[in-house]
Amino acid sequence: MKDFIMTKAVKNNNPPKNWDRSGLPGWSYHSPALLELEIEIFKTHWQIACHISDVPNTGDFKTFDLCGERAIIIRDSSLKIRAFHNICRHRGSRLVAKDQGTCKNALICPFHGWVYNLDGTLRGAARPDTFPDLDKDEFALKTVEHEVWNGFIFVRFKEGPQPSVKELLSRHKEEATRYNITDQIPTDGFWTEQSPVNWKSIRDVDNEGYHVAMAHPGLQDLYGSNYQDEPYEDGVSRSEGQFTMSKGRHWGVRNYKKFSKQQASLPESLAKTWIYYGIFPNSVIAMTPETSLFYQEFPVSVDKTIIRSATYRYPNEDRQQKVARYLASRIDRETVVEDKQLTIWSNESMVSDSFDGFYLSDLEFGVRTYHNHLRALLPVYNIKKAPKESEIKHLNASLETKSA
Amino acid sequence: MSFQIDPISIKNKEQKTFLFSKIGISGSGFERYAAAMYFYKHGKISAEMLEIYRRCCKFDKEDPIHVAQFEGIKIIPNLSQGL
Numbered sequence: 001m002k003d004f005i006m007t008k009a010v011k012n013n014n015p016p017k018n019w020d021r022s023g024l025p026g027w028s029y030h031s032p033a034l035l036e037l038e039i040e041i042f043k044t045h046w047q048i049a050c051h052i053s054d055v056p057n058t059g060d061f062k063t064f065d066l067c068g069e070r071a072i073i074i075r076d077s078s079l080k081i082r083a084f085h086n087i088c089r090h091r092g093s094r095l096v097a098k099d100q101g102t103c104k105n106a107l108i109c110p111f112h113g114w115v116y117n118l119d120g121t122l123r124g125a126a127r128p129d130t131f132p133d134l135d136k137d138e139f140a141l142k143t144v145e146h147e148v149w150n151g152f153i154f155v156r157f158k159e160g161p162q163p164s165v166k167e168l169l170s171r172h173k174e175e176a177t178r179y180n181i182t183d184q185i186p187t188d189g190f191w192t193e194q195s196p197v198n199w200k201s202i203r204d205v206d207n208e209g210y211h212v213a214m215a216h217p218g219l220q221d222l223y224g225s226n227y228q229d230e231p232y233e234d235g236v237s238r239s240e241g242q243f244t245m246s247k248g249r250h251w252g253v254r255n256y257k258k259f260s261k262q263q264a265s266l267p268e269s270l271a272k273t274w275i276y277y278g279i280f281p282n283s284v285i286a287m288t289p290e291t292s293l294f295y296q297e298f299p300v301s302v303d304k305t306i307i308r309s310a311t312y313r314y315p316n317e318d319r320q321q322k323v324a325r326y327l328a329s330r331i332d333r334e335t336v337v338e339d340k341q342l343t344i345w346s347n348e349s350m351v352s353d354s355f356d357g358f359y360l361s362d363l364e365f366g367v368r369t370y371h372n373h374l375r376a377l378l379p380v381y382n383i384k385k386a387p388k389e390s391e392i393k394h395l396n397a398s399l400e401t402k403s404a
Numbered sequence: 405m406s407f408q409i410d411p412i413s414i415k416n417k418e419q420k421t422f423l424f425s426k427i428g429i430s431g432s433g434f435e436r437y438a439a440a441m442y443f444y445k446h447g448k449i450s451a452e453m454l455e456i457y458r459r460c461c462k463f464d465k466e467d468p469i470h471v472a473q474f475e476g477i478k479i480i481p482n483l484s485q486g487l
Contacts (some may be wrong), residue, residue, distance in 0.1 A: 106438035124441040
């Protein structure tokens, strides 16, 4: 996990007095029935698939799989970005099996050989003499809703409660635009890893900075107590970490501070700052003076989660910026390892009968506001004692009815 | 069946390039088959010949013209041009 986000929340935006400091109930971290409901949240909310620079030319594609759904992002012959379900209309096979590549002329199903134009329309079925005439639009690939925001390509598999990405992130528009993310290009491709925890345990660690001083010596050296956190509001959180004045005690941090230099497009206030936007339910976009990146996590099962990330850089980067980018990723790498352990410890507590649940610090208010977003969608999270698995779906539906 | 590619059609030209993409180049089998489908839809290639292109599409080194000749499938003269 590219875990710049761990720097969050050391300074907090004053949570209300007497706020409820509890977290989600332990059972919700290991309930298959609840996971089925949670998966719908993933499908109905915006997800970052890739960046426009991942598919620069005609026929370039990037795939994106999520909870049983699969999308293909592709540039058509007029360089327009399109998003389709990566599903052949014939028998449902994947049209492309690779994560990334180029289909110069058309998309061809590797199962029977149906051919689709890059705009998704059907060019023709294999052995056309064995079919009636097939309308190219009726049998076109099904589109996936998509939107480009500052170069990042978002997809949404099902209609959901969020507004457009533009509207969702509107309060950060001006700031994000300064980074010229649209012009950035890939660095080292996509990074994925499977973690042996419930997906919410990753979010729980990621949504607070209380642990930074204890768990992340590198980040502490970089930011110290300069972190600020805006908890989740209307599906988005924001954090920033301004570099401390110290030179840095750790080799990597000391040299990062030395070599990191101001991008021409960035104002002074962002020149030595890392910014993070948390996007409900599972994505984070981070910007540094050298890079932008995103990371996200998807459930595989109640105790397995895939983490996915990619980093982008300025195309005209000089040697100093390249060195700074390397050093930033070095700090990040250490943080990832440190955090992975924290998520395991947090997650395993949820199966213990002896654990009474979270009792959160003011510095962990982001965890609470994030949980509140979940509770608003699935009121069954408010049930403290584990319901019977067979009753969870029905119970949630009845609670929704009551709250409506 | 004649195989007259409209010289003013950019799409045709583009697809002709794909149809005659060099044998052995990675991905060329798919390019040829996709182009063959295009020309089939425009009545320029027979269903029999299209099927040869389909069979060859996963094998970039397989020349559909050679396969058709081997199997005695009639090849339209223009189809072999440019090879």
